[in-house]
Amino acid sequence: MSEESPSSDHFYIWQQTDWPEFSWSAEALAGALRACQQAQGRLLGMVDAAALDDQARSELDALLQTIVTSSAIEGERLNVESVRSSLARRLGVAGEPKHPATARSEGLAELTLDATRNVDAPLDLPRLLHWHELLFPEQESILPTSVRVGSVRGHEPMQVVSGRIDRPTVHFEAPPRDGLDAELDAFLTWFNTSRDDTRMDPLLRAGIAHFWFVTLHPFDDGNGRLTRAITDRALAQGENQAIRFYAMSSSILDDRKGYYHILETSQKGGLDVTAWLEWFLRTLLASLRQALGHIDRVLAKARFWQEHxxxxxxxxxxxxxxxxxxxxxxxxxxxxxxxxxxxxxxxxxxxxxxxxxxxxxxxxxxxxxxxxxxxxxxxxx
Structure with a gap:
C-alpha cells in the first residue's frame, strides 16, 4: 500500500464525536489476554535460565527479525548482513561476521535499540522526529522530494491507497493537518502517562498505542515502521524487560493481508476496538510462541553440550x-x-x-x- 493525497467522503473513526475515547469488551478479550500473559511469563522464565551468551545472541536474532520484517511489511528488502553487523556492534556480541555497515543499517539499529532499551525516557516529539530521520538517511534516500524527513506531514490530505494509479482504491484517510499537532500531543501525553495506569493492562495498552498512532499517520512516509517501534516500546515497558526475545513484526508479516484488513475495517468503524485488539493479541501470541520454541532449542542445546x-x-x-x-x-x-x-x-x-x-x-x-x-x-x- 502507498500513502497519497486527495480527500475522500468516507466516515472514519477519527471523525467520531468522542474520538479518541476507545472502548472494548474485556470479556471478549479475556481468553486471548490470559494466553498472552502466560506465554509472556513462560518466556521470561526461560530467558532467566539461559546463559548470558545465549541471551545476547537470542536478542540479536529477535531484533534483527524485528527490523527486517517490519521493513518487509512495507515491501522493503534490507541488507540483512549489514543490519546484523550494526546490531552486533551495539549489543557487544562477539564472534559475529563483520559486514560493512551502511547509514541505513546504522539508523535502523539505533532506532530499534532506543525504542526497546531506553524505555524509561519519555516518548516526546523530538524523539519521534529523530526516529523518523533515522528511517531515512539522507545519503541513501530514494524518496521523492515531497517526503519531509524528520518533520510532521504537510497540509495535503493523507490517504492510504492501493491499486492502479489512475483508479486507486482508498483504504483510509488520516486526520487533516489542521489539528494534527494537538492530536499528536494528546497521543504522546497518553502514552507517557498510561504506563502508570494500573487499570490499563500493558498488552492492551500496546494494542491501543499501535492503532491510535497508525490512525494519526503523522508523517509522509514511515508511519507503519514507527508504529511498530512504538508498539515494541510499549511491550518492553510492560515487561520491565529491556532485552527483546520476540519479534511481533514477524507475525504481522505472516498475516500481512489480515493486518491491513483489520486496520481498514477498524478505522472505518466505531470507537469500540475489540475486533482490532482480538487480532492484535492473537498475533502477539503467535510471536511469543515462536520465541518460546527458539529459547527452548537454545536451552536444549546448552544442556546437550553440558552433558557431552x-x-x-x-x-x-x-x-x-x-x-x-x-x-x-x-x-x-x-x-x-x-x-x-x-x-x-x-x-x-x-x-x-x-x-x-x-x-x-x-x-x-x-x-x-x-x-x-x-x-x-x-x-x-
Whole structure:
C-alpha cells in the first residue's frame, strides 16, 4: 500500500464525536489476554535460565527479525548482513561476521535499540522526529522530494491507497493537518502517562498505542515502521524487560493481508476496538510462541553440550551437530544422512560415514530405523 493525497467522503473513526475515547469488551478479550500473559511469563522464565551468551545472541536474532520484517511489511528488502553487523556492534556480541555497515543499517539499529532499551525516557516529539530521520538517511534516500524527513506531514490530505494509479482504491484517510499537532500531543501525553495506569493492562495498552498512532499517520512516509517501534516500546515497558526475545513484526508479516484488513475495517468503524485488539493479541501470541520454541532449542542445546562436555570432537562434527541442534531447517526434519553430512561438513562420503559412526558410538547421535545409503541419524537427547 502507498500513502497519497486527495480527500475522500468516507466516515472514519477519527471523525467520531468522542474520538479518541476507545472502548472494548474485556470479556471478549479475556481468553486471548490470559494466553498472552502466560506465554509472556513462560518466556521470561526461560530467558532467566539461559546463559548470558545465549541471551545476547537470542536478542540479536529477535531484533534483527524485528527490523527486517517490519521493513518487509512495507515491501522493503534490507541488507540483512549489514543490519546484523550494526546490531552486533551495539549489543557487544562477539564472534559475529563483520559486514560493512551502511547509514541505513546504522539508523535502523539505533532506532530499534532506543525504542526497546531506553524505555524509561519519555516518548516526546523530538524523539519521534529523530526516529523518523533515522528511517531515512539522507545519503541513501530514494524518496521523492515531497517526503519531509524528520518533520510532521504537510497540509495535503493523507490517504492510504492501493491499486492502479489512475483508479486507486482508498483504504483510509488520516486526520487533516489542521489539528494534527494537538492530536499528536494528546497521543504522546497518553502514552507517557498510561504506563502508570494500573487499570490499563500493558498488552492492551500496546494494542491501543499501535492503532491510535497508525490512525494519526503523522508523517509522509514511515508511519507503519514507527508504529511498530512504538508498539515494541510499549511491550518492553510492560515487561520491565529491556532485552527483546520476540519479534511481533514477524507475525504481522505472516498475516500481512489480515493486518491491513483489520486496520481498514477498524478505522472505518466505531470507537469500540475489540475486533482490532482480538487480532492484535492473537498475533502477539503467535510471536511469543515462536520465541518460546527458539529459547527452548537454545536451552536444549546448552544442556546437550553440558552433558557431552567431555567428548572430543572434530570441527566438522561440531558443525553438523550444532546445525541439528539449532533446528528450524526442513532439510533436517527427518534426521541427517551421510550425503547431507557431506554437504554440511564439506567432507568426502567415506569420511562422512566414519564421522557419523563415531558420533553414534559416543552417544551424540542415534540411528533411525532403516538402512542403506539413506540411513538417517538424529541427535540423542
Amino acid at each position: 562436555r567431555s567428548q572430543s570432537l572434530l570441527p566438522e562434527q561440531l558443525k553438523a551437530i550444532n546445525r541439528l541442534l539449532d533446528g528450524g531447517e526442513r532439510a533436517f526434519d527427518d534426521g541427517i544422512t551421510a550425503s547431507k553430512y557431506q554437504v554440511v561438513a564439506k567432507v568426502s562420503k567415506a569420511t562422512a560415514t566414519r564421522h557419523l559412526a563415531d558420533l553414534v558410538a559416543k552417544g551424540l547421535l542415534e540411528q533411525l530405523p532403516g538402512g542403506g545409503s539413506k540411513t538417517r541419524y538424529k541427535v540423542a537427547y
